[in-house]
Every structure is written in C-alpha cells, then in structure tokens.
Amino acid sequence: MKWRTLGGVVSIAGAAPFLMSACGGGSDAPQAPVVRLCPASLDYTTNFTGGGGDGELVKLQLDTTKLTWQVTYIESPIPATTGTVSPTRAGTTQSGTLTMETGLPTQKLNQCAYQLNGATLDPTRPARIFVGEGVAGGTIPGKELQFGGILGQGVVPDRTFPYYPFIGFSTLETNLANVAGSYNQLGYHEVPSQSYARLAVDSKITINADGTWQECDNTGVNAGKCQQAGSNFTPSPDGSGAFVTNNFLGQGKPTLATGPLGKGYMIVGKLRGVNVPILVRTGTANATITTGIPPFADDESGISMLSPQTNVAVGSVDGEYVGVDNQFNYRTTALTGTQATLIDPFQPSQVALSRALNLDYTQTIQGLVTSTVVNASTGATPTGKFIFSGGVFGYLDQSDPTTPYFTIGSFVE
Structure with missing residues (x-):
C-alpha cells in the first residue's frame, strides 16, 4: 500500500492507504474552492464539552477570529498545585492564543487545526486541537504531578504530562431516556499513586432510562462480574450537561480506601444524529486529617468510549480519523475495508511511527470489531478491539496487557 505525502509517496507493506494526500499537478486551470471540514468561524458561544484522558470533565472554547482559546475544568482529579493532591483544578480556567496549523498536508486540514499556545509543558510538543462539525479533539493543558505521600502511602512519583488527550462535543444529549441501551465500552485508566499503572x-454496559445500570467487565479486578458499578446515573449538579455516578468502581483496587470514592461523568455527544457517550473516571484523594475523614486515595482516572451493540458493516466506517493516543502522540487513522493504519499526521513518512492493522468484522459481540497488528510477535491472534458511533471510534489494544494502548479518533473525511 502507499501513503501519499507532501514529499512524495511512501510504500508500506500491509498498510491501508493514507488518505491525507496533498493536492498538486501542473494544470493552470482555476482551482475549485476548498471544501471545509469544520465551521468557517467559532467564538465562545460554542462550547465543546467533553472528557480528558486524565479523567477531567472539560469545556473548551475557541475564537477563530480573535485567535484565542479557553479551557474550563468543570470536574478534575488533577491537583492545582504540584506537590499536593487537593484542591484540584476543578472550577478553574486556563486561556491563551491560537495559531492555525501549517504542518498538515493540505489547506483544508490545516484550516481546521490549531495550536493552543501556552497549553503545553514541553515546547517541542505543541498542544493542538482538530475541529470538525460538532466535535473537537486533540489535547488540553498538561500538568506536573508529584506527591510525597502520607507515612509512605499514596506516593505519586514526579512526572510531567505535556498535555492530556481530549474529545468534546458542541451538542449533548441530556435526556437519559434517549441514552438507554446496551453498549460496548473501551478505554484506559491510570493510577498515579501506583506508579502510574x-x-x-x-x-459491556447497559443503561436504563431510570438511571440504573450494569457493567460486565472483561478485564481488571472485577473481570467476569456483572454489577451496578456506581450509583444511579443522574444529571450532574455542575450544570455541564453530563451525567454523574458516584462511588464508581475502578478497574483496579484503590490505593488507600476501603471502597470506590471516585466519580464517573458521562458526556453524551450528538453527532450525525446518534449518541457518542464518553465516560471519564475522576479519581480523588485527600491528604489532610479532618475530623471524621481520614486521608484517602482512590486516584484511578481515565477515559473510555461507549458504542451501541449493533452490527458494523465492512466499509461503512471507511475514512480518515484524527485523535491522540494514551502515549500522547497525535494519530491519523486510515480505515479501508478490513485494513487500518495509524500514523503521525505531522510525520507521515516515518514508518517507525506507524501501526498497520488487519480488521475482522465477524463480530461475535455485535459492534465489536477485532484487530491484529500486522507482523506482530503475537501472530494472527487478535489483540485489539474497535468500536464506532457517530463518526468516532475507540481502539484498545492489549498486545502487552501491562501497557494497554488506547486512542479515540473522530472522522475527518
């Protein structure tokens, strides 16, 4: 297969074609107007409400005329100050200026991508947002985390995250009765106080119109169990339009707590007339000794996507998608039939940064497409899973069970 880039064509065996092709040719004929992939302009009246890979519930606003951005942390497990665990940056905002991207192969891609100046903690790794119709994905400001623990417990090693993955939506479904149904769920969590495990x-998650729900886990400490993994889903009192569940079970055991103390926030975006639920787990910790409340740590946090358990036909989700993975790398994913290729959209010719996949649409579980990494040491054994809804996909690979790989991508063209 071939990837077409600004500099030429790169051939990769077993890879799906890379669709970000550059326009060119020697004709002097007038060029057709560039078809936009995103709104011609945005201002702060449009809110992209969504979730971060760090477990935050976030509102992103962009002004593409004034070239400014603002992020509001509605709910957050991320401490406001390095060296502490609370208070978090919930209720605070960050802002800065925008620069339109120039590093993508075509004008119509660049005009829908922006660098968030001042958002990254590593100047060699810009924070970026990719805007589509009704959706924005990319990265939000990062943070340096570190905490010395209490009597040797709950230690958070010093680590700087340049930014965090994010996906948000301009329109939300806020009626839980319209969300009721059975879903496949894929995602990843991280536990800072357990050396960032x-x-x-x-x-599988089943949600009922009255807010009751059930989760059947395939992995983690609750693997093989079906249970309601938190309180009933209700509208979040923060007014974000999300739904909240309290005492939300994690995939691991809390570091310093007898039971789950974290919360789950479900943001249900509406794209192409269908729901795209994003569920973040927002961990919590307390290092102060308050009357009746001892120190605790249930800081497992992260993001997952839900998709309906309905059949996905081969070819029905073909296209080019963009997002950020849990290794903090930007990824373009080209899906063509039973093949997929993940590459770095800013370095498309770097074969070492690519991942080629074979997809199996047999779907023993409806809506769950399995995948195999081409030429992987695991051979033809499927180690990955894809789910799709509304032009968004979630992809989880467990080739290495100790380091699961996850990314969410939104449709570009």
Missing part, C-alpha cells in the same frame, strides 16, 4: 477498560 495503566489499566484497560473493556466491558
């Missing part, structure tokens, strides 16, 4: 999220 990464945990896969792989389950």
Whole structure:
C-alpha cells in the first residue's frame, strides 16, 4: 500500500492507504474552492464539552477570529498545585492564543487545526486541537504531578504530562431516556499513586432510562462480574450537561480506601444524529486529617468510549480519523475495508511511527470489531478491539496487557 505525502509517496507493506494526500499537478486551470471540514468561524458561544484522558470533565472554547482559546475544568482529579493532591483544578480556567496549523498536508486540514499556545509543558510538543462539525479533539493543558505521600502511602512519583488527550462535543444529549441501551465500552485508566499503572477498560454496559445500570467487565479486578458499578446515573449538579455516578468502581483496587470514592461523568455527544457517550473516571484523594475523614486515595482516572451493540458493516466506517493516543502522540487513522493504519499526521513518512492493522468484522459481540497488528510477535491472534458511533471510534489494544494502548479518533473525511 502507499501513503501519499507532501514529499512524495511512501510504500508500506500491509498498510491501508493514507488518505491525507496533498493536492498538486501542473494544470493552470482555476482551482475549485476548498471544501471545509469544520465551521468557517467559532467564538465562545460554542462550547465543546467533553472528557480528558486524565479523567477531567472539560469545556473548551475557541475564537477563530480573535485567535484565542479557553479551557474550563468543570470536574478534575488533577491537583492545582504540584506537590499536593487537593484542591484540584476543578472550577478553574486556563486561556491563551491560537495559531492555525501549517504542518498538515493540505489547506483544508490545516484550516481546521490549531495550536493552543501556552497549553503545553514541553515546547517541542505543541498542544493542538482538530475541529470538525460538532466535535473537537486533540489535547488540553498538561500538568506536573508529584506527591510525597502520607507515612509512605499514596506516593505519586514526579512526572510531567505535556498535555492530556481530549474529545468534546458542541451538542449533548441530556435526556437519559434517549441514552438507554446496551453498549460496548473501551478505554484506559491510570493510577498515579501506583506508579502510574495503566489499566484497560473493556466491558459491556447497559443503561436504563431510570438511571440504573450494569457493567460486565472483561478485564481488571472485577473481570467476569456483572454489577451496578456506581450509583444511579443522574444529571450532574455542575450544570455541564453530563451525567454523574458516584462511588464508581475502578478497574483496579484503590490505593488507600476501603471502597470506590471516585466519580464517573458521562458526556453524551450528538453527532450525525446518534449518541457518542464518553465516560471519564475522576479519581480523588485527600491528604489532610479532618475530623471524621481520614486521608484517602482512590486516584484511578481515565477515559473510555461507549458504542451501541449493533452490527458494523465492512466499509461503512471507511475514512480518515484524527485523535491522540494514551502515549500522547497525535494519530491519523486510515480505515479501508478490513485494513487500518495509524500514523503521525505531522510525520507521515516515518514508518517507525506507524501501526498497520488487519480488521475482522465477524463480530461475535455485535459492534465489536477485532484487530491484529500486522507482523506482530503475537501472530494472527487478535489483540485489539474497535468500536464506532457517530463518526468516532475507540481502539484498545492489549498486545502487552501491562501497557494497554488506547486512542479515540473522530472522522475527518
């Protein structure tokens, strides 16, 4: 197969074609107007409400005329100050200026991508947002995390995250009765107080109109169990339009707590007339000794996507998608029939940064497409899973169960 880039064509065996092709040719004929992939302009009246890979519930606003951005942390497990665990940055905002991207192969891609100046903690790795119709994905400001623990417990090693993955929507479904149904769930969580242990999220979730729900886990400490993994879903009192469940079970055991103390926030985006539920787990910790409340740590946090358990036909989800993975790399995913290729959209010719996949649409579980990494050491054994809804996909691979790989991508063209 071939990837077409600004500099030429790169051939990769077993890879799906890369669709970000550059326009060119020697004709002097007038060029057709560039078809936009995103709104011609945005201002702060449009809110992209969504979830971060760090477990945050976030509102993103962009002004593409004034070239400014603002992020509001509605709910957050991320401490406001390095060296502490609370208070978090919930209720705070960050802002800065925008620069339109120039590093993508075509004008119509660049005009829908922006660098968020001042958002990254690593100047060699810009924070970026990719805007589509009704959806925005990319990265939000990162943070340096570190905490010395209490009597040797709950230690958070010093680590700087340049930014965090994010996906948000301009229109939300806020009526839980319209969300009721059975879903496949894929995602990942991370536990800072357990040396940043990464945990896969792989389950079936059934949501009822009255807010009751059930989760059947395939991985984690609750693997093989079906249970309601938190309180009933209700509208979140923060007014974000999300739904909240309290005492939300994690995929691992809390570091310092007898039971789950974290919360789950479900943001249900509406794209192409269908629901795209994103469920973040927002961990919590307390290092102060308050009357009746001892120190605790249930800081497992992360993001997952839900998709309906309905059949996905081969070819029905073909196209080019963009997102960020849990290794903090930007990824373009080209889906063509039973093949997929993940590459770095800013370095498309770098074969070492690519991942080629074979897809199996047999779907023993409806809506769950399995995948195999081409030329992987695991051979033809499927180690990955894809789910799709509304032009968004979630992809989880457990080739290495101790380091699950996860990314969410939204449709570009």
